[in-house]
Structures are given as C-alpha cells and as structure tokens.
Amino acid sequence: xxxxxxxxxxxxxxxxxxxxxxxxxxxxxxxxxxxxxxxxxxxxxxxxxxxxxxxxxxxxxxxxxxxxxxxxxxxxxxxxxxxxxxxxxxxxxxxxxxxxxxxxxxxxxxxxxxxxxxxxxxxxxxxxxxxxxxxxxxx
Numbered sequence: 001x002x003x004x005x006x007x008x009x010x011x012x013x014x015x016x017x018x019x020x021x022x023x024x025x026x027x028x029x030x031x032x033x034x035x036x037x038x039x040x041x042x043x044x045x046x047x048x049x050x051x052x053x054x055x056x057x058x059x060x061x062x063x064x065x066x067x068x069x070x071x072x073x074x075x076x077x078x079x080x081x082x083x084x085x086x087x088x089x090x091x092x093x094x095x096x097x098x099x100x101x102x103x104x105x106x107x108x109x110x111x112x113x114x115x116x117x118x119x120x121x122x123x124x125x126x127x128x129x130x131x132x133x134x135x136x137x138x139x
Contacts, residue, residue: 040076047079052087053103065110075115082115089119096122 037045044062048055055061066072093100104114 040073043076047083050080050083051106053105055106061106064107068111079115092122096124
C-alpha cells in the first residue's frame with residue numbers, strides 16, 4: 001500500500017511542515033491529518049530541536065513540561081535563551097580544561113528547572129597553575 005500525492009498536496013506539505021503529522025505505523029503510510037500548533041508549541045519544539053542531550057518525542061516532552069510547571073506559559077520564551085547561555089558557558093569551560101558533564105536528558109533538564117541554574121565562574125588555566133605553585137612554595 002503506497003501513499004499517493006497530488007502536486008497540490010505535496011506543495012502544501014512543504015509550506016506547512018509544522019502542521020502535518022502522520023497517523024499510522026510511522027513509515028509515512030496511513031492517513032494524514034493536520035494539527036495546528038500554537039505559538040507555545042512551536043517555541044517549545046524549536047527549543048527541543050536545539051537541545052543537545054537525549055530527548056523523547058515532542059508530545060511526551062511538551063506534556064511533561066506542562067504537567068510539571070504551572071507557570072509554563074511564562075517560561076517557554078526563556079528556555080532557548082537559557083540554553084544558549086549554558087551552551088556558551090560549557091564551551092568556554094571546556095576550552096579552559098574544566099570538567100563539564102554530559103547534557104542531562106531533556107526530561108531531567110525540564111523537571112529540575114535547569115534553565116534557572118546559575119553558571120559558576122570559569123577559571124583560566126594560567127590562574128589555576130599559579131595558585132597551585134603558590135600553595136607548594138609556602139609548605
């Protein structure tokens with residue numbers, strides 16, 4: 001059984017990617033239905049795509065987010081900003097040979113409100129070496 005498309009249907013799909021979903025076995029064969037996503041869902045989906053750690057499907061993550069956080073509507077615009085800030089901090093910390101753990105699963109990041117975390121100060125390599133040398137000189 002193959003899915004048939006007319007030229008108009010395939011043009012509509014490419015124009016409106018975020019509203020087309022498949023109902024079926026996941027192989028693209030089945031009935032198509034449209035689901036209009038609101039602005040919050042679109043913002044969350046964009047954030048979810050940017051997140052570098054392990055993640056579940058959109059619906060699972062979004063439903064978990066809404067369930068866990070009553071203030072979810074005010075938080076969604078902050079997620080991408082906080083993620084970018086954390087990515088920059090992690091890159092800088094890695095450049096300075098600091099320990100940086102792997103990204104948590106997105107569900108954990110959401111449940112623990114990690115967008116609210118304050119990042120520690122990054123110490124430069126030269127400063128750390130100098131401090132260690134000074135400690136040993138006085139012993």
